[in-house]
Amino acid sequence: MALARRLPLVSDRPAAKAGLRSERTLWPDRGPGVFEQELESIEDALMTTTVEKAVAWAQSGSMWPDTFGLACCAIEMMSIVSARYDIARFGMEAFRSSPRQADLLIVSGRVSQKMAAPLREIYDQMLEPKWVIAMGACASSAGMFNNYAVLQGVDKIVPVDVYVPGCPPRPEALMEGIIRLHEKVLAGVPPAYEIKEPAS
Numbered sequence: 070m071a072l073a074r075r076l077p078l079v080s081d082r083p084a085a086k087a088g089l090r091s092e093r094t095l096w097p098d099r100g101p102g103v104f105e106q107e108l109e110s111i112e113d114a115l116m117t118t119t120v121e122k123a124v125a126w127a128q129s130g131s132m133w134p135d136t137f138g139l140a141c142c143a144i145e146m147m148s149i150v151s152a153r154y155d156i157a158r159f160g161m162e163a164f165r166s167s168p169r170q171a172d173l174l175i176v177s178g179r180v181s182q183k184m185a186a187p188l189r190e191i192y193d194q195m196l197e198p199k200w201v202i203a204m205g206a207c208a209s210s211a212g213m214f215n216n217y218a219v220l221q222g223v224d225k226i227v228p229v230d231v232y233v234p235g236c237p238p239r240p241e242a243l244m245e246g247i248i249r250l251h252e253k254v255l256a257g258v259p260p261a262y263e264i265k266e267p268a269s
């Protein structure tokens with residue numbers, strides 16, 4: 070329930086302070102009239118918002134992930150569309166086969182050096198705004214693959230918005246990451262590619 074705001078006393082208002090001497094402003098303890106109170110409550114009754122908030126609400130409720138699996142983590146990712154997890158609840162059931170129709174890249178699995186360039190190309194083909202989830206230890210930091218053949222974290226080549234830990238993360242963990250991403254979008258946090266690194 071919205072908290073009712075308290076209108077200032079008539080004698081505290083700019084018109085009274087500017088020297089207006091009417092019957093109302095000469096009454097120091099005079100509170101707002103009934104009409105003023107009704108006008109004040111209209112904003113709560115009408116559910117006003119801003120364009121930015123409305124757009125963020127729509128974006129968070131209709132993210133479309135790209136169909137892109139790399140390794141064992143992808144098996145867990147695939148299951149989030151099943152009846153058990155049902156990401157259709159978030160308007161996300163449509164995994165897109167073209168990056169041009171997707172705005173969420175779930176990097177699920179280790180990224181070999183050979184796959185780095187295709188992954189970046191897919192990311193570049195996605196329209197903005199777009200978001201990236203690094204799913205699992207391998208995508209986040211290469212996990213157990215501390216060697217020359219595997220990229221040591223996908224954030225070396227694309228900006229990452231949310232990291233999901235685990236090897237593999239269960240579908241519930243990925244769902245948690247997706248919900249965290251929704252919260253960031255609703256809070257007005259810009260996508261990772263818009264956030265500039267502080268100068269070192």
Ligand code: SF4
Pocket residue numbers: 140141142177178179204205206207208212235236237238
């Ligand atoms: S984090 Fe574990 S499950 Fe996921 S790709 Fe790496 S080894 Fe496989």
